[in-house]
Amino acid sequence: MRRGDIERLNEVLREPMRVFVRESRAHIALLVNGSGQVLAQHGFVGRYHVMNVAALAAAANASARVLADLTGAGRWQYLHHAGRSRQLFLAPFVTPSEELILVAIFDEQSTLGLVELFFQRFASEIRRLPEFAEVLPPVSASAFEGELEAGLDRIFAPQQSGEGS
Amino acid sequence: MSDVVSAALSRLSQVPGVRSALLVDAEAGVPVASELSAGVSGEAVAALAASLFQRTEQAARDAALGGLGSLQLETEDGHVVVAGGRQLIVVVIADRDAQLGLIRLETDRAVEALR
Numbered sequence: 284m285r286r287g288d289i290e291r292l293n294e295v296l297r298e299p300m301r302v303f304v305r306e307s308r309a310h311i312a313l314l315v316n317g318s319g320q321v322l323a324q325h326g327f328v329g330r331y332h333v334m335n336v337a338a339l340a341a342a343a344n345a346s347a348r349v350l351a352d353l354t355g356a357g358r359w360q361y362l363h364h365a366g367r368s369r370q371l372f373l374a375p376f377v378t379p380s381e382e383l384i385l386v387a388i389f390d391e392q393s394t395l396g397l398v399e400l401f402f403q404r405f406a407s408e409i410r411r412l413p414e415f416a417e418v419l420p421p422v423s424a425s426a427f428e429g430e431l432e433a434g435l436d437r438i439f440a441p442q443q444s445g446e447g448s
Numbered sequence: 449m450s451d452v453v454s455a456a457l458s459r460l461s462q463v464p465g466v467r468s469a470l471l472v473d474a475e476a477g478v479p480v481a482s483e484l485s486a487g488v489s490g491e492a493v494a495a496l497a498a499s500l501f502q503r504t505e506q507a508a509r510d511a512a513l514g515g516l517g518s519l520q521l522e523t524e525d526g527h528v529v530v531a532g533g534r535q536l537i538v539v540v541i542a543d544r545d546a547q548l549g550l551i552r553l554e555t556d557r558a559v560e561a562l563r
Contacts, residue, residue, distance in 0.1 A: 394502075396477025396495030 289322070292414055296323035299408050303385075307401040308393035309372075313386040314409075315340050317375075322383070340386045344375050361402070363395055372398045376406040378415035453481050456558040460538070463554050465546020467526070470539040471562070472498050474532060488541065497539045501530050518555065520548070531555045536562050 296314060300323045304312050311326035313333065319341035327333040343362060351359040361374035372387045372395065385405065387398050409415060453471055460469040461483045470482040470490055477498035482490045505516035518531030529540040529551055538558045542551055 394475065394477030394495065394498055396472075396491065397499050399478075400492050400495040 288414065289320075292322050295412060295414055296409070299323075299405055300325055303387075303401050303405040306404075307387065307389065307398045309387040309389040309398060310369075311386075311388040313337060313340065315384050315386070317341060317344065317382045317384070326388075336386060340373055340384050343373055344382075344384050348375075361399065365395075370395065372402070374399075374402055374406075376402075376409070378410050378412075380415045380417055380419050383409065383415075452561055456538070456561050457481055457483050460540055460551075460554050460558055463542075463547070463550050465543040466540055466551060467543060468493070468539075468541040470494055470497075471558075472532075472537045472539055474498055474501065474535055474537045480536065485541075493539060493541070497528070497530050498537060501532065501537050518552070520552075527551075529555055531559050533559065533563065538562070 300312060300314065303309070304325045309326075312324065313321065313327065313336055314323040315321050315337045319338045321333060321337045324333055327336070347359045347362060351357060359375075361372060363373075364371040369388055369390050372389070373384065375382055375384045377383075383406075385402055387402070389398055457469050457471060460466060467485040468483065468488045468490075470484070470493060471480045472478065472494040473480050477495040479490045479494040482494075484490050501516065501519065504519050508514065508516045518529060520530075521528040524544075526544045527540075527542045527546065527548060529538075529542070529548075531538050536559075538555050540551055540555055542548070
């Protein structure tokens with residue numbers, strides 16, 4: 284769980300997220316931590332929508348991890364869902380401070396291989412950031428909830444009217 | 449790996465000057481089978497070659513030139529040949545002094561065999 288450094292993280296993650304979206308040609312991208320806390324986003328226009336996707340991403344990650352353990356598969360790499368017109372890519376990666384999850388939605392302008400390739404580069408860049416270099420101490424649930432709300436306010440404050448990171 | 453895919457890759461790899469050969473799922477941009485030289489990332493080459501092929505094909509269609517059969521890149525140290533169809537594409541990475549005519553011939557044969 285992140286605490287009072289969310290605002291700085293949003294700023295630090297803005298450029299890597301922009302590069303990922305540009306290179307992978309994803310339409311929508313979201314970076315959350317294992318608790319479902321939103322750290323960066325691109326393409327969402329609604330706060331309610333991004334909260335739902337963040338919670339579902341954290342839940343899918345937790346379920347997939349248990350499933351991998353149960354089947355002896357070890358760590359899982361990514362989840363890919365190919366819809367009729369849009370595709371979903373969801374992948375966890377570990378940093379020294381915490382596990383993060385990237386969710387990307389793309390269409391025929393991109394491919395799974397392209398998204399996966401630039402996800403790997405994105406994850407490598409995030410791992411090198413000093414903001415993710417230290418192990419985080421635990422915080423209370425109420426403090427987390429307050430930060431979650433404040434983080435969403437900050438993420439959506441500058442671009443309420445359209446798409447963008 | 450099926451016999452057809454295996455044989456196609458094997459023939460391509462045996463052409464003098466060929467460093468790596470890959471069969472790539474065109475829609476997903478991921479390798480289906482590959483014979484790679486050391487230091488070559490099959491996943492990265494597959495993703496980027498598939499993207500390049502799709503973009504070039506789109507450009508050809510937009511220019512009223514019809515569908516794309518193959519494309520060839522010349523780089524400082526070698527060549528990349530990409531050919532294929534809707535489902536599978538063949539990617540060949542070759543030395544600068546490789547016999548490109550032979551590579552093109554074997555690439556076309558591989559595409560035919562995979563149809």
